[in-house]
Amino acid sequence: MKLLIVEDNADLLDNILTYLKREGYLCETAQNYDEAFDKIMSYTYDVVLIDIMIPGGNGLQVLRELKSVNPETGTIIISAKNSLDDKVQGLELGADDYLTKPFQLAELQARIKAVNRRNNLGGTEIVRVNEISINTKTMEVTADDTPVDLTPKEYELLVYFASNKNHVLSKQTIAEHLWGDYVDHLDNLDFVYQHIKNLRKKLVNAGAQNYIESVYSIGYKLNTTPKTA
Amino acid sequence: MKLITKFLLIYLLVSLIVLSIAGVLSYYIIKGEIDKELQWxxxxxxxxxxxxxxxxxxFDANEVNSDENLIIKPLNEYRKNDIRIADTLIWDHRLEQEERNxxxxxxxxxxxxxxYISTYxxxxxxxxxxxxxxTILLWILGMQVIGALGIGYFVSGPLFKPFRxxxxxxxxxxxxxxEYLKAEPTNVSEFxxxxIFxxxxxxxxxxxxxxLKExxxxxxHELQTPLAIAKGKLELLAETDLSAEQFKYVENLERxxxxxxxxxxxxxxxxxxxNHEFENxxxxxxxxxxKESIDSFREFTxxxxxxxxxxxxxxxxINIHPVLADILWTNLYQNAIRHNIENGSIRIVLTDDTLSISNTGKDLDFDPELLFERFKKGDQNSNSIGLGLSIINRICDQAGFSISYTTEKGWHSIQITLKSVKTG
Incomplete structure (x- = not known):
């Protein structure tokens, strides 16, 4: 997958690049409006990440230009403003998703994959984790052709893990992804464990290996090469 | 009371006092002049x-008697020439009362x-x-009232127009x-x-x-980018080979x-x-x-x-900005869940003009209304940021609702008086 990241902050750019490069993505960067304009006009990308506040112009303008030359490119807006107006405007201009700073890198990666599936793969991509396959269109999950019956939350959890294979996801990250602002005021994140326990049980019962590892019981990781006991 | 009304009332009161004194003085001066003239x-x-x-x-008796006001009497004893002037009360037949003569x-x-010769x-x-x-004073007073009304009309009308x-x-x-208020020129320097002021x-x-707003x-907003960087670095750090202790620190930092x-x-x-940015x-x-929100939070409850x-x-x-309505209710409900106890209860009552939400919880050792202040928390060590109730309070202020917080026997209750819109 070929990505363009329009972001002026070098540290943030470095974080994103480090995280995404492990997936083997081809990442290009632009740190100001002119550079971004130049790149979207010269090359095509699968997904473009655009920060709204960039030197030399507005990210929304980059989005507008991009949509006029390559409307099928997947786009994700990144903004420091949690403002409804910006969000609505961005989505109206054809952005596929909107992410507010500070975001989780795991969350960004999951969104990139989702946007890519929708825009470039016709929404039919089957996500595979060894013997487990997830049909992201019909939301059906099978383990070696045995169907696994999951609740919507468990399904989302599995897709999230599959989007961030071999990455450590903390309970906080998972809770934010699945419940968003609802968990803002909750100290106790035990409900995350409940869902993981159920998901794990259902997958193992369907004949899959136990891929979801607990990391010091604070975070979790989908390990594609588990140490079989 | 309007300034001009007050001014006119004072003016008329002073006029009344002055005129009363003037009346008494006039009476005595006129009376004195007339008496002096009579004496002469x-x-x-x-x-x-x-x-x-x-x-x-x-002067024979008949002649004297025909003039009631003249008395001439010969005396038997000698008196030296003398004149006495006095006031006397005389019965007046026509007026049928005693008159001072x-x-x-x-x-x-x-x-x-x-x-002895006497006349009165x-x-x-x-x-x-x-x-x-x-009569004279009433006429003067009447004219003053008319004048005062005229002044009042003029002052409250054209003269004070720029002020109003x-x-x-x-x-x-x-x-x-x-938009600032641009000064309109008037010909009264005070105005x-x-x-200009x-x-x-x-x-x-x-x-x-x-x-301030900016x-x-x-x-x-400026805080969000460094926070995003810190968050990302922590995620990358969590991917490295960390010990349980190190990982716990990272997780703590993430929170x-x-x-x-x-x-x-x-x-x-x-x-x-x-700043009233949610006006619509x-x-x-x-x-x-x-009802929807109770379902969404079902898992946590x-x-x-x-x-x-x-x-x-x-x-x-109710009439409110939809974003504010959502924030208001979500904050209230999250508070009730968050500050509850295991196996506790939440009671929600909504009528046309009140919304009340009560939850079981720990007793407070201070006035619960203080929780509406920023950063005031029941438990200073809790993970809460202490702004939830301030936000609720501000939203109620803006929407014109009144809010109260009471605690009693382990129950915390927030009551909001709504201004609901009657729909037909």
């Missing part, structure tokens, strides 16, 4: 009678007989003087419209000074407000960063509400919103085994 006339009369008697004229009496020696009368009855004085205009513009002045003051207020919003970001978002929200209210169906008891009237509609 009576003395002259006595002198004439004396002269006639010295010339040999005799001037009486001049004299002893005169004519030949070798001493005569009045030119104008004292009632008439009083009547005349009162300025006042109206100040009343309609809204900071968030970013001009006032208008108002212009400068509003200009300053508008620019201060703009700066600062609050920028500060909040702290999250809290920081929530804090700055909440402060920005509070600033936005206080719409009709929001509170009943539906509450079940986790803590909370018992939810509801009595929600259908179709309660």
């Amino acid at each position: 006339e009576f003395l002259d009369r006595i002198d004439r009678v004396t002269y006639l008697m010295e010339e040999g004229k005799t 001037v009486k001049v009496s004299a002893y005169r020696n004519i030949g070798d007989t001493t005569y 009368g009045n030119m104008i009855e004292s009632d008439d003087i009083t009547e005349a004085v009162v 205009n300025t006042l109206k513009r100040i009343q309609n002045f809204k900071l968030n419209e970013k 001009n000074d006032l208008n 108002v212009e400068e003051m509003t200009k300053k207020a508008v620019s201060d407000y703009k700066n 600062f609050a919003e920028n500060a909040s 702290t960063v999250k809290k920081l970001s929530r804090l700055s978002e909440s402060l920005a929200l509070l600033t936005k509400i206080e 209210s719409q009709e929001v169906n509170l009943s539906g919103m509450i 079940d986790l803590h085994e909370l018992h939810i008891d509801t009595d929600i009237a259908d179709g309660v509609v």
Whole structure:
């Protein structure tokens, strides 16, 4: 997958690049409006990440230009403003998703994959984790052709893990992804464990290996090469 | 009371006092002048009678009796010539009352007989003087009232028009419209000074407000990028080979960063509400919103085994910005869940004009209303940022709802008096 990241902050750019490069993505960067304009006009990308506040112009303008030359490119807006107006405007201009700073890198990666599936793969991509396959269109999950019956939350959890294979996801990250602002005021994140326990049980019962590892019981990781006991 | 009314009342009161004093003075001055004139006339009369008697004229009884006001009596004893002036009360047949008359009496020696000659009368009855004085004063008072009304009309009308205009513009002045009040020229220098002052003051207020707003919003936004960097670095750190202890620190830091970001978002929200940036209210169906939200939070309420008891009237509609309505209710409900106890309860009652939400929880050792202040928390060590109730309070202020917080026997209750919109 070929990505363009329009972001002026070098540290943030470095974080994103480090995280995404492990997936083997081809990442290009632009740190100001002119550079971004130049790149979207010269090359095509699968997904473009655009920060709204960039030197030399507005990210929304980059989005507008991009949509006029390559409307099928997947786009994700990144903004420091949690403002409804910006969000609505961005989505109206054809952005596929909107992410507010500070975001989780795991969350960004999951969104990139989702946007890519929708825009470039016709929404039919089957996500595979060894013997487990997830049909992201019909939301059906099978383990070696045995169907696994999951609740919507468990399904989302599995897709999230599959989007961030071999990455450590903390309970906080998972809770934010699945419940968003609802968990803002909750100290106790035990409900995350409940869902993981159920998901794990259902997958193992369907004949899959136990891929979801607990990391010091604070975070979790989908390990594609588990140490079989 | 209007300034002009007050001014006129004082003016009329002072006029009344002055006129009363003037009336009394007028009465005595007029009365005095008339009495003095009468005395001269009576003395002259006595002198004439004396002269006639010295010339040999005799006044017989009939002649004297026909003039009621003249008394001439020969005395048996000698008295030296003398004049006495006195007031006397005389019965007036026509008025049928006693009248105060001037009486001049004299002893005169004519030949070798001493005569007592006395004459009395009045030119104008004292009632008439009083009547005349009162009539004059009433006329003056009447004209003053008419004058006062005229002045009042003029002052409250054309003269004070620039002042009233300025006042109206100040009343309609809204900071968030970013328009200062430009001074309108008038030919009254005091009003001009006032208008110029108002212009400068509003200009300053508008620019201060703009700066403050920009600062609050920028500060909040500028914080988000470094927080995003810190968050990302922590995620990358978590991927490295960490010991359990190190990983725990990382996880702790992640929570702290999250809290920081929530804090700055909440402060920005509070600033936005206080700056009246959510002015466009719409009709929001509170009943539906509450029911939906109870379902969305079901998982969390079940986790803590909370018992939810509801009595929600259908179709309660309020006029509020939809974003504020959502924040208001979500904050209230999250508070009730968060500060609850295991196996606790939440009671929600919604009627046309009140929303009350109560939850079981720990007792407070201070006045619960203090929780509406920023950063005031029941438990200072809790993970809460202490802005939730401030936000709720501000939203209620803005929507014109009143809110109260009470605690009793382990129950915390928040009651909001709504202004619901009747839908037909």
